[in-house]
Amino acid sequence: MSNNETSTEPFQTWMCLICGWIYDEATGLPEEGIAPGTRWADVPMNWTCPECGARKEDFEMVAV
Numbered sequence: 530m531s532n533n534e535t536s537t538e539p540f541q542t543w544m545c546l547i548c549g550w551i552y553d554e555a556t557g558l559p560e561e562g563i564a565p566g567t568r569w570a571d572v573p574m575n576w577t578c579p580e581c582g583a584r585k586e587d588f589e590m591v592a593v
């Protein structure tokens with residue numbers, strides 16, 4: 530079995546600067562309609578943090 534080229538990049542984790550809530554690309558946010566495996570770049574621009582309502586621009590990537 531060969532891997533799809535587009536799936537070889539590791540998933541990354543993002544943290545809300547305001548409340549510390551974590552978005553994990555591998556987990557997604559199914560309750561918000563964001564499927565597991567959704568890249569941060571593919572999260573809608575109008576999405577907001579479920580904890581504090583911050584926008585995407587208030588998030589920062591954290592190392593995993």
Ligand SMILES: [Zn+2]
Nearest residue numbers: 545548578581
């Ligand atoms: Zn937040």
